[in-house]
Amino acid sequence: MSDEVPAGRPCPRCGTPMYHRHCKYVCPNHGVIYDCADTFY
Template identity: 60%
Template sequence: MTDDEEAEKGGRPCPRCDQPLFRRHCKYVCPQHGVVYDCSDPFWQS
């Protein structure tokens, strides 16, 4: 894992596996499940 990837690791856990999510371009990505949250979704609140 690069320093940039580690810096973008979020505190939010994945709702499926509780792994820390990574923030990528307005999306929260689980290393196992892919995109979990997308901030363009009007029903998701940060």
């Protein structure tokens, strides 16, 4: 079972839907975009 769930939130760099993995949003093209440490998250 994968812990990646399509979040639907678009990547701010390319617009591709990102995946929500644990406490991070991951773009398939750019890697981690947001994580729990980001205050603007």
